[in-house]
Amino acid sequence: MKMKLLLFVCGILSGTAEVFHEDLSITGCSDSDGELMYALDGEEVWYADFKKQTGVEPQPPFVDHASYVEGTYESAVANQQICRQNLNTIREATKGLPLKRDPPSNVVVYNRDKVELGEQNTLICHV
Numbered sequence: 001m002k003m004k005l006l007l008f009v010c011g012i013l014s015g016t017a018e019v020f021h022e023d024l025s026i027t028g029c030s031d032s033d034g035e036l037m038y039a040l041d042g043e044e045v046w047y048a049d050f051k052k053q054t055g056v057e058p059q060p061p062f063v064d065h066a067s068y069v070e071g072t073y074e075s076a077v078a079n080q081q082i083c084r085q086n087l088n089t090i091r092e093a094t095k096g097l098p099l100k101r102d103p104p105s106n107v108v109v110y111n112r113d114k115v116e117l118g119e120q121n122t123l124i125c126h127v
Contacts, residue, residue, distance in 0.1 A: 029083035036076040040066065048076035 024039040037047040045066045055073040112122040
């Protein structure tokens with residue numbers, strides 16, 4: 001990926017500059033679907049479209065696109081196979097474990113309708 005950095009220093013004899021970027025990769029899978037997406041600074045820059053069997057750069061045409069090496073989509077397909085194997089392993093490992101039953105964190109009681117003096121009111125309790 002090409003990255004351009006332009007630094008302006010004006011009237012400073014000595015100084016430093018740091019540029020921070022947020023790089024994000026999301027991988028997920030289920031029995032029937034999958035997701036692999038890359039983002040930079042909150043903008044999606046590439047994702048795998050498993051239905052069309054290709055990688056997609058969703059930026060508009062006027063943006064300087066980030067290029068991914070050949071084989072990125074094939075790597076995404078391989079990651080999906082690993083994800084599904086891990087999913088099956090986790091299902092097998094957690095089979096038969098009792099569900100954790102936590103008491104509710106709070107109870108909410110509220111009126112169903114606008115309260116009017118002298119009229120019957122219905123209260124709803126949400127637990």
